[in-house]
Amino acid sequence: MGHRAAPVMSQISLNMPLRRIYSDAPGRTTGRTEGTPMKRYSAFAIAREAFRHHTGWTRAWRSPAPKSRYDVVIVGAGGHGLATAYWLGKNHGITNVAVLEKGWLGGGNTGRNTTIIRSNYLQDPSAALYEKSRSLFETMSQDLNYNVMFSPRGVLMLAQTEHEKRGYLRTAHANALQGIDTRFIGPKEVKEICPIMNTEGPRYPVLGGLWQKRAGTARHDAVAWGYARACSDMGMDIIEQCEVTGVTRDGGKVTGVDTTRGRIATDKMGIVVAGHSGRLAEMAGFRLPIESVPLQALVSEPIKPCMDIVVMANTVHGYLSQSDKGEMVIGGGTDAYNAYTQRGSFHHIEETVRSLIEIFPMISRLKMLRQWGGIVDMTGDRSPILSKTPVDGIFINCGWGTGGFKATPGSGFAFAELMATGKSPLTDAFSLDRFREGRFIDESVAAGVAH
Amino acid sequence: MLILHCPYCGVDADETELSPGGEAHLTRHGPGSDDTDFESYLFMRENPKGPQFERWRHAMGCGKWFHAARHTVTMQVFGTYPAQTQRPPQEILDRISAAQPGWRWRDLGDEGQRA
Numbered sequence: 290m291g292h293r294a295a296p297v298m299s300q301i302s303l304n305m306p307l308r309r310i311y312s313d314a315p316g317r318t319t320g321r322t323e324g325t326p327m328k329r330y331s332a333f334a335i336a337r338e339a340f341r342h343h344t345g346w347t348r349a350w351r352s353p354a355p356k357s358r359y360d361v362v363i364v365g366a367g368g369h370g371l372a373t374a375y376w377l378g379k380n381h382g383i384t385n386v387a388v389l390e391k392g393w394l395g396g397g398n399t400g401r402n403t404t405i406i407r408s409n410y411l412q413d414p415s416a417a418l419y420e421k422s423r424s425l426f427e428t429m430s431q432d433l434n435y436n437v438m439f440s441p442r443g444v445l446m447l448a449q450t451e452h453e454k455r456g457y458l459r460t461a462h463a464n465a466l467q468g469i470d471t472r473f474i475g476p477k478e479v480k481e482i483c484p485i486m487n488t489e490g491p492r493y494p495v496l497g498g499l500w501q502k503r504a505g506t507a508r509h510d511a512v513a514w515g516y517a518r519a520c521s522d523m524g525m526d527i528i529e530q531c532e533v534t535g536v537t538r539d540g541g542k543v544t545g546v547d548t549t550r551g552r553i554a555t556d557k558m559g560i561v562v563a564g565h566s567g568r569l570a571e572m573a574g575f576r577l578p579i580e581s582v583p584l585q586a587l588v589s590e591p592i593k594p595c596m597d598i599v600v601m602a603n604t605v606h607g608y609l610s611q612s613d614k615g616e617m618v619i620g621g622g623t624d625a626y627n628a629y630t631q632r633g634s635f636h637h638i639e640e641t642v643r644s645l646i647e648i649f650p651m652i653s654r655l656k657m658l659r660q661w662g663g664i665v666d667m668t669g670d671r672s673p674i675l676s677k678t679p680v681d682g683i684f685i686n687c688g689w690g691t692g693g694f695k696a697t698p699g700s701g702f703a704f705a706e707l708m709a710t711g712k713s714p715l716t717d718a719f720s721l722d723r724f725r726e727g728r729f730i731d732e733s734v735a736a737g738v739a740h
Numbered sequence: 741m742l743i744l745h746c747p748y749c750g751v752d753a754d755e756t757e758l759s760p761g762g763e764a765h766l767t768r769h770g771p772g773s774d775d776t777d778f779e780s781y782l783f784m785r786e787n788p789k790g791p792q793f794e795r796w797r798h799a800m801g802c803g804k805w806f807h808a809a810r811h812t813v814t815m816q817v818f819g820t821y822p823a824q825t826q827r828p829p830q831e832i833l834d835r836i837s838a839a840q841p842g843w844r845w846r847d848l849g850d851e852g853q854r855a
Contacts, residue, residue, distance in 0.1 A: 565789070567785075567786075567787040567788075567789075568789055576780075576784045576785070576786075577784070577785075577787070578779075578783035578784055578785065579785065579787055580762070580763075580785050580787050581787055581789075581812075625759075625760045626742075626760035626762075626794060627763075627787060627788075627792060627794070627812050628812045628813075628815065629789050629812050629813045630812075630813065630815060634741060634742065634755060635741060636741065636755070636756050668783075669782070669783045724779055724782070724783045725775050725776070725778075725779040
């Protein structure tokens with residue numbers, strides 16, 4: 290896979306005929322017709338639009354009516370579903386694809402996470418998948434011609450107990466063997482990297498941390514939008530407001546889906562619906578080792594820049610970073626019981642904020658602006674499932690639990706390979722039958738908590 | 741905040757007083773069972789978007805395990821009952837059917853019958 294490393298301006302002059310830039314009439318706001326190339330975004334395009342009152346921008350992706358048949362149907366237009374469709378087209382030449390979404394694009398967990406990207410996992414299969422993903426984030430804006438605001442600002446996972454410290458030392462060694470650039474740093478360096486942190490305790494002393502400098506954040510909505518735009522440009526149909534209500538089968542093989550916008554025939558289907566995986570599996574006639582629980586996050590009022598890294602304090606179940614708008618973004622805990630409320634229990638907010646205030650005393654006077662929840666799909670070993678299923682032609686990508694956003698591009702890359710060829714070295718270990726066979730990829734023990 | 745009535749000590753307990761124990765009425769398959777049954781017992785879950793039967797422990801109270809029937813979307817609690825049973829009380833099943841006709845749960849019969 291080639292990465293375009295050239296700066297944006299040179300792409301305009303080299304790759305884009307001028308007639309294409311001016312091909313659409315001003316004021317046109319409907320979707321492009323089939324086959325019309327996507328307009329590239331660039332500094333030049335902004336300047337051009339500025340001269341005509343920004344009337345020439347077109348929709349980033351088409352909004353077509355569903356066709357009666359597709360080669361591949363992806364259920365779920367979140368980041369993972371759209372990334373899967375993108376790589377199906379990009380790497381495997383499969384472009385007769387529909388991505389079905391019951392709500393709006395990227396409106397589920399893609400738009401609800403705390404946008405953390407890292408790959409410092411303990412187990413080899415996880416490290417391979419998440420590192421692939423992290424590396425794809427580095428060039429995503431150029432690859433998609435869409436600014437996903439990837440910010441490799443560094444992620445620090447705090448060690449606040451001796452047990453946790455030993456665990457991270459082990460992970461740092463594992464990462465060294467896996468070729469992932471992490472290291473364990475002491476409390477002095479932690480304080481230098483993040484001066485607003487109280488490392489002295491007494492209740493939550495910082496004994497060090499696992500530092501991954503090339504980890505960071507990205508704009509989660511933009512990841513979904515960028516993929517949607519690229520998929521649409523390849524001729525794929527992204528169909529929002531289209532809920533799957535049933536899966537039709539014939540002799541153990543998928544034949545299509547029933548939706549709120551009619552029946553769509555296909556003989557290859559990818560289920561990429563996170564918290565609702567169990568519902569889709571039920572329609573398709575099999576069960577999953579998944580439980581769906583709400584995970585919460587919240588943001589503060591915006592303040593001046595005070596912290597230019599991401600800190601994860603796993604002992605106290607709190608993550609903290611500062612968004613480009615200045616809000617302190619806080620990730621909290623999951624409810625321990627199943628629910629689909631997209632809300633979560635209030636006491637988790639209290640627990641998270643109470644302990645974060647001890648580690649970051651300066652946030653104690655901040656007002657919290659918003660709180661929300663997303664439904665995360667938890668597996669028994671806290672690792673995802675990218676797998677074939679008991680139904681021929683149906684593939685499932687789920688179980689990302691509390692940490693799926695960071696995997697978006699890599700998950701799509703690997704899952705597309707699995708769907709197109711029936712096999713992928715990145716997904717082999719993540720098959721559905723690992724629970725039966727006892728081949729766990731145990732990241733719950735490795736991380737100690739939600740991750 | 742979720743409040744459940746402990747059927748043993750009679751306290752209306754706040755969720756912070758309770759400890760959730762996952763899905764109820766699982767059929768236990770021990771050593772010697774076949775792989776499918778063992779996998780089903782350990783990992784496969786109903787995970788319904790709707791009425792669910794679940795185990796709770798009154799951890800900060802009497803310490804006993806009990807069962808609850810709760811809707812996972814509306815959070816409506818249909819009732820709680822002692823854990824020493826294979827099947828939820830009929831009055832709770834009736835209450836669930838009244839709230840959500842056509843609901844399903846594995847092996848429970850009636851409206852609880854899995855297709």
